[in-house]
Amino acid sequence: MKGRQIILDHLGGREAAALMVDGRLDDLLIGDEGACPGAIYRAKADRPVKGMGGMFLSIPGGTAFVRQVRGISPGQPLLVQVTGHAEPGKATPVTAKILFKSRYAIVTPDAPGLNLSRRIRDDDLRDTLLAIANEAMDGSDMGLILRSSCAQADPDEIAEDIAAMAELAGAVTSDLPGEPELLVAGDGAHALAWRDWSDPAEVIDAPGSFDSHGVLDAIEALRSAHVPLAAKASIYVEATRALVAVDVNTGPDTSLAAGLKANIAAARELPRQLRLRGLGGQITMDLAPMPKKERRVFEDTLRAAFRADAIETTLAGWTPLGHYELQRQRQRQPLTEVLP
Known part of the structure; x- marks a missing residue:
């Protein structure tokens, strides 16, 4: 199916949300237990x-x-x-x-100033949004960032969102004295989907939607370390206690460019696989053989692939053995720990 779909359901008794793009699972959120990010x-x-x-x-x-x-x-x-x-x-x-993050606004108590997402480039729209921000934050010494989702939003909804986040931030930051306590719970999977998947999409929330829309089949495929790529190349994504190992294979292709083609395909697919599997920490890629002069092409492809990924990932570079290393924030639980 073409287009974007946000599918809300439950998995193993937990809230879960899936983002399907052109019939392919692009992102997966599963509710956390215990101290979850954002709390x-x-x-x-x-x-x-x-x-x-x-x-x-x-x-x-x-x-x-x-x-x-x-x-x-x-x-x-x-x-x-x-x-x-x-x-x-x-x-x-x-x-x-601390950040107070919602669909349209991020309030930053420790960083004063009003800022807009760089993805909003229309000058007239930027002026309009700054006027809304100034009015909503009038008299506040806290900072504000307006997210790229504001570009398609109703001005009244943006103003309400800013006011709600500013009010919450004021209440929490003034509540310092006392014993250890949870003040704000982290967002659940459905709330995170509403907050972060802001591009236009069809929302499906009927019970059993994961089964009827192929999400369960896509999740089942993630139980395997093997990930097929174009031209019968593949990668194996395997998490150990120390690191995540990514092995790139060319498959039956024996051409001179086989290694570069497999490595580029792996670079484009890696952010999606790490998102879906909930993997972070140290990541080591054992790449297919390719000449050193082609490393720049691979690096540019990998950098472009991670630029669109919301989870902070540092591209550390090459090891003496020719592996490529990355460091990724552990924002999600590994899928293997949350699957029923």
Whole structure:
């Protein structure tokens, strides 16, 4: 089926949302259990970690770790926001730079100023949006970012969204004193789909939609490490405790350009596979053989592929053995941990 579809359903008792583009699963969100990204806590400083510039914190039900904090003493309360999923046995990663994010607006208490997404290029529209932002944030010392989704939105809806986020931010930032507590729960899968998949799409929310629209079949395919590519090339995406290994194979193609073609196809497919599988951390690509002079083409393709991906990914570069390494934020639980 052509076009975009957002399909809302449940998977294993959890909220789940699937984004289908031209009949192909492009993104998948499954509700989290425990401290999920975006949740805001009032935490209590526990002990600093020398040499790392960070500190362990106490939060309800466990511990958290925040980097680059100064002037915080043990026992002092502070507001933090969960940034990703913790590996088993490790503290929940959090940040002291809190964002209040919705469909159209992001309120930034620690970063004053009004900013618009660079994807909004029409000068008249930018002027209109800045006028809405100035009116909605009048008298506030907090910052605001208007997202690219504002380009197709109703001005009244944008103003309401800004006001709601500013009110929430004001209430939370003034609620510092007290014992560790969850102040704002992270968004569920359906709310995240509404918030982040803002391009025009058909929304389907009837019970059993995952089955009737092929989402369950696509998820079942993700249980396998094998991913077929064009021209019978393939990759294997396998997560170990230390890293995610991506092995690129040319298949039956024995031409001189087989390695480059397989590596380019792998670069274009990798962001989607990492999104769908919920994988992050250190990623090592064992590429198909290709001349060093062709590395630039591969790097440009990989950089362009990740530019459209919302999860922060650092392209670290080449190893002495010719592998390519990436570092990706752990924003989602691995699919293998949440599948029923």
